[in-house]
Amino acid sequence: MLRRAATIASKSFQTTSFTKQNIAAGFFTQQNQIRNYAPAQVQVEKGTVAVILSGCGYLDGSEITEAVSVMVHLSKKGYKLAFFAPDINQEETYDHLTKNVEKNEVRNIRTEASRITRQNVLRLDQFRPQAFEALIIPGGFGVAKNLSNYAENPTNFKIHPEVEKAIVSTHEAKIPIGMCCIAPVLAAKAIPQCSITLGDSDPSVTEHAKSYGANCVPKSTSQVVVDKDNKLVTTPAYMGKNPTAFEVFDGIGSMVDSVIELTGSKSDEDGEIDFGVLEEIAAKKIGMDKFTKMKEQFYGKPLSK
Structure with a gap:
């Protein structure tokens, strides 16, 4: 049962569309959340x-x-x-x-x-x-x-x-x-x-x-x-x-x-998303160190300095 849930969660993460709204919400909410993996029609917000x-x-x-x-x-x-x-x-x-x-x-x-x-x-x-x-x-x-x-x-x-x-x-x-x-x-x-x-x-x-x-x-x-x-x-x-x-x-x-x-994620030469004003908000909300760790988890690799 646990293995099946983990597989479903992994597939769900891989197919998620990360809009600016998704990323912002994900960074500033608790990571431990109860999720419903039942099939559903999701209306994507286009900004x-x-x-x-x-x-x-x-x-x-x-x-x-x-x-x-x-x-x-x-x-x-x-x-x-x-x-x-x-x-x-x-x-x-x-x-x-x-x-x-x-x-x-x-x-x-x-x-x-x-x-x-x-x-x-x-x-x-x-x-x-x-x-x-x-x-x-x-x-x-x-x-x-x-x-x-x-x-x-x-x-x-x-x-x-x-x-x-x-x-x-x-x-x-x-x-x-x-x-x-x-x-x-x-x-x-x-x-x-x-x-x-x-x-x-x-x-x-x-x-x-x-x-x-x-x-x-x-x-x-x-x-x-x-x-x-x-x-x-x-x-x-x-x-x-x-x-x-x-x-x-x-x-x-x-x-x-x-x-x-021409819209979409604004990226720099290293392929990282430019979070713009979110950087400033993060420093006040949770601290820059924690925000950086969250970004590294999102990318799955250490970020260049």
């Missing part, structure tokens, strides 16, 4: 993807079709979403019916973004890349007006500090990033020598991105550029030539698929 929005509406915020397409494709694949936006007022607000600036209108970017999400939009200064499987930034002129000042000074623009920190820290943590429409211009500025697409409808934007050092590849609305070295995926969306909403939806679906392919 959460962060989405940075720039308001609501393509003329002065996030492009709504693009933002909703991101939400639909991710949620269909079982991912949760966390939304972020700078908690500041827009420089300009447009009447989307007349296409004119509403000079007396003052709107908060985070408040406007919440019109799209149906859930809370967090302040962007709360963003920590290690908490997420990926980061995605939809397009819309809010990228050029609220997340940066590209619209004002395209040849030498600056990214909002919180936005730049989010992109750079995510890139440095080797967590995949997806961008569509005009959003890849932020990557051109923040990620040296990255490969992107800004579509095929506005050559001037592509030329600006090239001047920042980016490798720009013309693509149609349904296509993507995957920069595996930088874990960056871009797609034209409404920067394509006369796209339909369905083509935009499909292109963003391809972007989401490619981003998901």
Whole structure:
């Protein structure tokens, strides 16, 4: 009986899928647990993807079709979403019916973004890349007006500090990033020598991105550029030539698929998982020595120092 239980336990361990949630839970719970080895259907949690929005509406915020397409494709694949936006007022607000600036209108970017999400939009200064499987930034002129000042000074623009920190820290943590429409211009500025697409409808934007050092590849609305070295995926969306909403939806679906392919355990050269903020939590919870021993048990070998 004991031998049979041990065999079943061994097979169960070998077939376990170690997501970040599994690992975190395993390290901070007692090791001696009563386990039920009866066959069962297990719903695997796929984690959460962060989405940075720039308001609501393509003329002065996030492009709504693009933002909703991101939400639909991710949620269909079982991912949760966390939304972020700078908690500041827009420089300009447009009447989307007349296409004119509403000079007396003052709107908060985070408040406007919440019109799209149906859930809370967090302040962007709360963003920590290690908490997420990926980061995605939809397009819309809010990228050029609220997340940066590209619209004002395209040849030498600056990214909002919180936005730049989010992109750079995510890139440095080797967590995949997806961008569509005009959003890849932020990557051109923040990620040296990255490969992107800004579509095929506005050559001037592509030329600006090239001047920042980016490798720009013309693509149609349904296509993507995957920069595996930088874990960056871009797609034209409404920067394509006369796209339909369905083509935009499909292109963003391809972007989401490619981003998901780049997700998974972030490993260093020795093949060890980067536990990120868990290291800090472990030091406070159980002490670093005990945490290291648990990791060695997980890998089945001593860890390199």
